Amino acid sequence: MEKIKDPSIYRNPVILQSEDLTKYILETAVYPREPEPLKELRELNKDHPWGFIATSPDAAQLMALLLKVLNPRKTIEVGVFTGYSLLLTALNIPHDGKITAIDINRKAYDIGLPAIKKAGVEHKIDFIESAALPILDKLLEDPANEGSFDFAFVDADKENYVNYHERLIKLIKIGGLLVYDNTLWGGRVCWPEEKVPEHFRSGRNAAIEFNKTITNDSRVEFALTSVGDGLNICRRVA
Numbered sequence: 001m002e003k004i005k006d007p008s009i010y011r012n013p014v015i016l017q018s019e020d021l022t023k024y025i026l027e028t029a030v031y032p033r034e035p036e037p038l039k040e041l042r043e044l045n046k047d048h049p050w051g052f053i054a055t056s057p058d059a060a061q062l063m064a065l066l067l068k069v070l071n072p073r074k075t076i077e078v079g080v081f082t083g084y085s086l087l088l089t090a091l092n093i094p095h096d097g098k099i100t101a102i103d104i105n106r107k108a109y110d111i112g113l114p115a116i117k118k119a120g121v122e123h124k125i126d127f128i129e130s131a132a133l134p135i136l137d138k139l140l141e142d143p144a145n146e147g148s149f150d151f152a153f154v155d156a157d158k159e160n161y162v163n164y165h166e167r168l169i170k171l172i173k174i175g176g177l178l179v180y181d182n183t184l185w186g187g188r189v190c191w192p193e194e195k196v197p198e199h200f201r202s203g204r205n206a207a208i209e210f211n212k213t214i215t216n217d218s219r220v221e222f223a224l225t226s227v228g229d230g231l232n233i234c235r236r237v238a
């Protein structure tokens with residue numbers, strides 16, 4: 001991530017609905033009910049050059065609802081950044097719920113951490129600074145972890161989504177949820193490849209491949225939704 005000199009080339013807004021409709025949803029439904037700690041984190045993101053990669057608040061609102069219905073005790077997040085989705089998860093799971101949160105880089109997490117502490121939910125979080133795949137593999141070395149998680153949110157390197165899914169489907173219990181972000185990749189999944197700017201191509205191709213994999217995976221029921229940047233919401237059924 002650090003290697004890219006000009007994040008603004010990535011900044012073309014991820015809006016799958018019309019701008020007016022997105023504004024309507026955010027202003028009438030999302031921001032008025034957004035908890036104060038999340039507002040605080042969103043403000044912090046505004047000052048960060050990469051702040052625009054945080055989970056879209058409308059997608060987060062849907063996720064909060066799913067979390068409340070599921071009431072998960074053991075969750076996992078891949079891709080934390082400053083922690084908007086992490087704090088949202090922490091706020092919506094039970095008091096004794098836990099989140100294993102993995103990010104290859106802790107720097108952004110440290111920016112969000114004061115807001116997480118202030119919200120009184122830090123005790124739910126076990127942050128691991130590492131590439132995610134080796135951690136998931138390590139978790140799977142202990143058979144006790146198989147089928148032990150209730151919920152997963154995946155929002156890191158898109159090229160590894162299929163690999164994350166292969167591990168997470170074993171870690172999540174039957175009936176548990178796996179939620180994958182950015183699966184419509186700014187709508188570019190339906191663009192002809194040659195129209196997609198070079199720096200969006202590998203993400204676009206990865207999203208297409210991933211969505212196909214999920215459609216063909218009989219171990220899950222799912223809904224590919226166009227909220228935020230596209231949440232692919234899966235439930236393990238086998």
Ligand code: SAH
Pocket residue numbers: 001053054055078079080081082083084085086102103104105108130131132133155156157
């Ligand atoms: N969910 C976050 C946004 C995540 S952005 C939010 O709501 O704000 C993607 C994150 O994935 C970045 O913080 C990046 O450091 C992390 N990442 C990239 N590659 C990774 C990898 N291989 N393993 C773990 N994390 C990775």
Ligand code: CA
Pocket residue numbers: 053054055056155181182
């Ligand atoms: Ca995302």
